[in-house]
Every structure is written in C-alpha cells, then in structure tokens.
Amino acid sequence: MRYCRFEHQSKTSYGLIEDVAGKEVITRSLTKAATAFSDFDRADKAGLPLSSVRLLAPVEPSKIVCIGRNYREHAKELDHPIPTEPLFFLKPPSSLIGPEEEIRRPMDLSQRVDYEGELTAVIGKRCYRLPEGEDVRPYIVGYTCLNDVTTRDLQNRDGQWTRAKGFDTFCPVGPVVADGLDPWKGVRVQTLVNGELRQNGTTADFLFPMDVLLRFISQVMTLEPGDIVATGTPAGVGQLKAGDVVEVMIEGVGTLRNPVVDRK
Ligand code: ZN
Numbered sequence: 001m002r003y004c005r006f007e008h009q010s011k012t013s014y015g016l017i018e019d020v021a022g023k024e025v026i027t028r029s030l031t032k033a034a035t036a037f038s039d040f041d042r043a044d045k046a047g048l049p050l051s052s053v054r055l056l057a058p059v060e061p062s063k064i065v066c067i068g069r070n071y072r073e074h075a076k077e078l079d080h081p082i083p084t085e086p087l088f089f090l091k092p093p094s095s096l097i098g099p100e101e102e103i104r105r106p107m108d109l110s111q112r113v114d115y116e117g118e119l120t121a122v123i124g125k126r127c128y129r130l131p132e133g134e135d136v137r138p139y140i141v142g143y144t145c146l147n148d149v150t151t152r153d154l155q156n157r158d159g160q161w162t163r164a165k166g167f168d169t170f171c172p173v174g175p176v177v178a179d180g181l182d183p184w185k186g187v188r189v190q191t192l193v194n195g196e197l198r199q200n201g202t203t204a205d206f207l208f209p210m211d212v213l214l215r216f217i218s219q220v221m222t223l224e225p226g227d228i229v230a231t232g233t234p235a236g237v238g239q240l241k242a243g244d245v246v247e248v249m250i251e252g253v254g255t256l257r258n259p260v261v262d263r264k
Contacts, residue, residue: 058177112239117233120229123139141179142177143181189233213231
C-alpha cells in the first residue's frame with residue numbers, strides 16, 4: 001500500500017495510491033483524522049490521477065523523533081564514538097516540508113548545511129512502554145524518506161542539536177508512506193546531490209534495529225499515530241549549496257526531491 005497527503009483544487013486530503021489499468025490513481029480519504037492512512041471506509045472512490053495533484057509531506061506528526069549515529073561508518077566519519085545504546089533527539093514539526101519544497105539555508109547563522117538521508121518509520125497506532133518481546137510491526141503503518149538537514153557548524157558549537165537541526169525547512173519528508181519494506185532484512189538508503197550518488201547505505205547495517213529503537217523511545221514518550229521516527233543516516237554526509245537539488249531515494253518508497261536556496 002502507498003499512502004500520501006495531497007492538495008487538489010485548494011483542498012488537502014489523505015489518499016491511497018493505486019494502480020488502475022496501468023495508471024496511478026489516488027483514492028481520497030474523507031476522514032478528517034490527522035492520520036487517515038488506513039481509514040478509507042469513507043473514501044471518494046472516483047479517484048484522481050496522481051499527476052493532477054500536488055503531493056504534500058505525507059504526515060502531520062506531533063513529534064519528529066530522530067536517531068543519531070545508527071550506522072557505524074557514519075559515527076566514524078564524524079569522529080564520534082560508537083554508541084552503546086540508542087541516542088535520540090527531536091526536530092520541531094515547524095521544520096517539516098514536503099516533496100519539491102525548498103530547503104532554505106540560514107547563511108546569516110551557519111556556513112555549513114548538510115544533508116542526511118534517512119529511512120523513517122511512520123507510527124500507525126499509539127505506542128507507550130513497549131515491553132520486551134512484543135512485536136513492533138503492528139505499530140508501524142509504513143515507511144517514508146526523510147532528510148535530516150543539519151547545520152554541522154552549529155551542531156559542533158552547541159553541543160546539543162536543537163538549533164542545528166531545528167530550522168524551518170530542515171525536515172523534508174515524503175513522497176509517500178509505503179508498507180511492505182523490511183528494515184530488519186535491509187532496505188537500501190541513497191542520497192544524491194545534483195544526480196550524483198553521495199550516500200549508499202543499507203538498514204542491514206543499523207547498530208540498533210527498528211524494534212530496539214521503538215522500544216527504547218517508547219519507554220520515554222508516547223508515540224502517537226502520525227509521529228515519525230527517523231532511523232539515522234549512513235556514511236557520506238556532505239554539504240548543500242544554493243542551487244543544488246538533493247534527493248533521498250529508498251527502495252520501496254520512492255524519491256524525495258528538494259531544491260536548495262539561501263533564505264532571504
Ligand atoms: Zn540524522
């Protein structure tokens with residue numbers, strides 16, 4: 001299944017993308033809930049061609065939880081120690097943007113803005129204090145692409161990461177939420193800048209697998225439907241310049257594409 005959020009004739013809706021006679025068609029959910037991924041009981045079956053809508057960020061999270069250093073090679077490239085337990089932080093929902101929206105570099109405050117392509121789980125069911133041994137899969141409605149845009153200089157200067165990772169437009173997400181991925185087996189995560197491959201990792205190299213991450217986070221905070229958990233970035237992070245186009249490609253999800261500009 002592939003879910004999306006979209007704008008059509010100034011109306012915003014959740015949708016289900018299906019192949020109908022070789023064409024990609026969206027069924028519009030008529031449910032008003034913030035996370036209507038699976039609730040297509042009340043749906044507009046007429047369908048809209050995918051090409052006729054503007055895709056938005058496919059989620060409206062109450063929080064964006066991100067894992068730091070979940071790939072050994074990435075921890076090494078930034079000269080960080082290999083963590084012995086998951087390290088997580090939050091990005092503000094105000095940083096969220098959708099596919100094709102501009103990432104705006106705050107050049108008045110930072111000289112170094114980096115991309116970080118990440119596989120991201122979308123929560124489908126409220127989740128708090130998951131016990132050891134409980135299957136986490138029923139809590140995940142699907143997966144999407146996320147770019148954890150970071151001002152590397154401010155991250156190093158501040159010691160904590162709220163400012164460095166919290167600027168408006170620093171959290172592109174999308175283009176769709178897809179199920180059927182298996183991060184335990186290994187999902188390919190790639191980042192391209194201007195068409196050139198910069199990151200090429202697989203979730204098979206996670207230091208902490210998805211179930212450990214969700215269990216760990218849920219001991220602290222309730223994960224609500226629509227919340228997202230970005231699973232960390234593979235090696236190969238690097239800088240973005242104005243005029244660049246950055247793409248996060250995940251097999252089974254698609255490509256999240258965003259142009260980069262300097263903010264006014
Ligand atoms: Zn990250």
